[in-house]
Amino acid sequence: MTLLEIAEIIGIAAFALSGFWVAVEEKLDLLGVFIASFLTALGGGIIRDVIVGKLPYSFVNFLPSMIVLLVIVFAIALKLHKNFGFQKRKIFIISDSIGLASFSISGALIGLEAELNYFGVVLLALITAVGGGVLRDVLLNRVPMILKAEFYGSISIIIGTFLFLADRFYENNIFITVSLFLFGLALRLFAFYKNWQLPKV
Numbered sequence: 001m002t003l004l005e006i007a008e009i010i011g012i013a014a015f016a017l018s019g020f021w022v023a024v025e026e027k028l029d030l031l032g033v034f035i036a037s038f039l040t041a042l043g044g045g046i047i048r049d050v051i052v053g054k055l056p057y058s059f060v061n062f063l064p065s066m067i068v069l070l071v072i073v074f075a076i077a078l079k080l081h082k083n084f085g086f087q088k089r090k091i092f093i094i095s096d097s098i099g100l101a102s103f104s105i106s107g108a109l110i111g112l113e114a115e116l117n118y119f120g121v122v123l124l125a126l127i128t129a130v131g132g133g134v135l136r137d138v139l140l141n142r143v144p145m146i147l148k149a150e151f152y153g154s155i156s157i158i159i160g161t162f163l164f165l166a167d168r169f170y171e172n173n174i175f176i177t178v179s180l181f182l183f184g185l186a187l188r189l190f191a192f193y194k195n196w197q198l199p200k201v
Helices: 003-025 030-051 063-077 084-113 118-139 153-169 174-193
Strands: none
Touching: 003 030, 003 063, 003 084, 003 118, 003 174, 030 063, 030 084, 030 118, 084 118, 084 153, 084 174, 118 153, 153 174
């Protein structure tokens, strides 16, 4: 299993769970829960693959949809939608942060494979990480998190930048990738709890 596949699997599972939390918060029915989870987990990757001229990974591989389905069944079976006020603060932020870091890495790796320049690599990292959440929030008539959350999209830009530089000056390996994942996850959680904000106009 490649680093890209590992990052994809972790990101899909984490974002499927975060989509589940949003659906519960919006009091959607069962179909709405599935749509919100699928969009959050797979939307960014679909947009990314279309940009680089590939058939979307989730359209030709059965695994992504199965991961989302299993996450939803698991969440409902364990009644994770109960006591949502407490859980949202903890599990939602953690799962969303894991998805953000994982998909930023997978998007940047796809950009590097496609031999894109710096702007292309960073843009793919950002789109992969936030694209699904934006689609979900637009569908639910919410302001997308990337436009209002503390230091959210910036994490993708930082991860994409570091991966681009590592590819140019060193050699990407599992140590660099795992280190960037942990760094991105820690930075996102720290920024959330410290309420870091980018300057507003």
